[in-house]
Amino acid sequence: xxxxLKTPKLTHCGIIANYQCTAACRHCLxxxxxxxxxxxxxxxxxxxxxxxxxAGGCEAVHIGGGEPFLDFDGLLSLIxxxxxxxxxxxxxxxxxxxxxxxxxxxxxRLLEAGGTTLCISIDPFHAEYVPYSYPLRLQDLCEQTGxxxxxxxxxxxxxxxxxxxxxxxxWAELGNRGEIAQRYGIHWGGRAVNIEEEYAPRxxxxxxxxxxxxxxxxxxxxxxxxxxxxxxxxTGLRLPxxxxxxxxxxxxxxxxxxxxxxxxxxxxxxxxxxVPAPGGYPSKCNLCFHLRRHLADQGFPELDKEYYxxxxxxx
Numbered sequence: 272x273x274x275x276l277k278t279p280k281l282t283h284c285g286i287i288a289n290y291q292c293t294a295a296c297r298h299c300l301x302x303x304x305x306x307x308x309x310x311x312x313x314x315x316x317x318x319x320x321x322x323x324x325x326a327g328g329c330e331a332v333h334i335g336g337g338e339p340f341l342d343f344d345g346l347l348s349l350i351x352x353x354x355x356x357x358x359x360x361x362x363x364x365x366x367x368x369x370x371x372x373x374x375x376x377x378x379x380r381l382l383e384a385g386g387t388t389l390c391i392s393i394d395p396f397h398a399e400y401v402p403y404s405y406p407l408r409l410q411d412l413c414e415q416t417g418x419x420x421x422x423x424x425x426x427x428x429x430x431x432x433x434x435x436x437x438x439x440x441x442w443a444e445l446g447n448r449g450e451i452a453q454r455y456g457i458h459w460g461g462r463a464v465n466i467e468e469e470y471a472p473r474x475x476x477x478x479x480x481x482x483x484x485x486x487x488x489x490x491x492x493x494x495x496x497x498x499x500x501x502x503x504x505x506t507g508l509r510l511p512x513x514x515x516x517x518x519x520x521x522x523x524x525x526x527x528x529x530x531x532x533x534x535x536x537x538x539x540x541x542x543x544x545x546v547p548a549p550g551g552y553p554s555k556c557n558l559c560f561h562l563r564r565h566l567a568d569q570g571f572p573e574l575d576k577e578y579y580x581x582x583x584x585x586x
Contacts, residue, residue, distance in 0.1 A: 275518035276487060276531065278500070281327035283361075283491040286320065287501070288312045288349055289337035290577075293368045294400035295584070297442070298452065300461040300506050301493075302581035303337045311342040312496035317349045320494050320512060321356025327489075327516045333390070335364035335493075343377060350384045362388040362421075366397050367405040374409065378416045388419040394427045394455065395445040403428075404436035424455060459553075460506050462582050464560050471553035480536040486527065487515065507563055507578045524573040526566055530559070538562045 287301065289311045295304035312320075324332065332353060339346050346363070353360050363386050369377065381387075391413075393406040406422060413420040422428070434440050442448060449470035452463070459467040486502045493501040500515035502508055508527060510519060522528055529537035535555055539545065545565045552558040564579040 274521040276521055277518040278327065278487045278489050278492075278515050281324060281329035281489045281492075281516070284324055284329050284332045284489075285491060285493040286312070286317075286332050286334050286349065286353075287336060287493050287495040288334055288339040288346065289341060289496055290581075291341060292336055292338040292366070293341070294338070294366055294397060296396040296400070296462070297448065297466060298396045298455060298457050298461075298463045300458055300463065300504075301337070301501075302461045302506070302578050302584075304581055304584065306584065307337070307581055308577065309341075310496055311345040312349055314348045314352060316496060316498050317352035318355065320498060321352050321358060323512050323516050324358060324494070325356045329358060331359040331361050333361045333364065334386075335390075338366060338368065339363060340365050340369050340377075343380075346386075347380065347384045350381075350386045354385050360386060360388075362390045364390045364392065364423075365409075366392045366401050367409040368401050370405045370408050370412070374412055375416060378412060378418050382416065382418060388421075389413060390423050391420055393422050393431070394424050395431070395442075395451050396455070398431060398434070398440050398445060399442060400439055402437050402439055403431045403434070407436070426454070427451075458504050459556055460504060460560065461578075464557055464582065467553050467557055473548075473551040473553050475551050476535070476555050476558050478536045478539060480533045482532050483530040483534050486531050507560065507567075507575060507582070508573055509575055510573060524571070526563065526571045527573045535559055535562075538566075542566055 290303050290307040291309045292303035293305060334349060391406045391409055393403055410420060448466055452466050457463045486505060488503050492503045494512050495501055498512050499509035500512040525541060529541045542562050542565055545562055563574055567574040567576040567579045
């Protein structure tokens with residue numbers, strides 16, 4: 272009998288409504304940007320995700336992107352389907368770019384739809400694309416309308432107040448990216464691989480065959496607009512959510528299987544003609560990213576080629 276892999280009980284899920292964003296932040300784990308495909312999660316896909324999440328035991332989600340406010344009606348539809356599934360909605364992420372686009376009306380409609388809390392981004396990464404006064408103005412408007420909110424990450428506000436609040440700012444104006452990344456607590460995936468390569472020492476990586484069994488971990492994972500399961504922290508890999516929840520044949524996805532059973536050694540064997548960088552890599556995960564980027568050109572369904580291109584595009 273063929274072995275089946277599946278997730279344990281689902282815990283917290285982030286629903287990726289879209290990959291397109293008004294920003295291309297240097298730390299973005301999902302490599303979102305204005306250049307990404309403009310698709311938005313459909314009501315049908317949202318309903319199926321809700322069914323699968325509920326069946327898997329998930330009780331709460333948050334909504335992010337990309338920038339979920341790029342399709343406001345689509346966002347309202349997604350909120351409706353989350354509630355329909357009987358799942359709690361903890362918060363909705365946004366960079367506040369829309370503060371001048373009938374913002375009060377949008378907040379009132381969100382509240383009516385059951386979207387009661389915003390996670391508002393404010394940090395040097397976002398300040399390259401959104402004036403930092405925007406999230407502060409959205410904060411004020413939330414207080415006026417009764418919308419709950421929190422600023423992510425508010426620890427950077429004192430440093431930002433030395434800059435013009437009405438303008439975006441270049442990275443040179445914002446400070447040392449290595450120090451900022453350390454304070455932020457970045458996971459070295461997506462576009463942040465560039466920061467790791469710039470600041471962390473490189474060397475030879477021990478190519479053991481330790482399995483990456485965390486690829487089916489569920490705390491917290493993401494489900495995207497195409498109905499894919501995105502492992503926590505290991506972006507650029509995807510499985511159909513239905514298969515992750517109900518069980519996927521162990522040999523169906525070669526890249527996923529190589530990592531799951533034999534780790535970085537298995538992935539290197541699969542890559543075949545991959546040529547390592549002469550100076551080595553700053554971490555095993557960084558090497559894994561470049562191996563998967565190499566394999567993404569070969570048509571493996573679990574690898575999102577657009578993701579790997581976008582991860583290095585805005586540097």
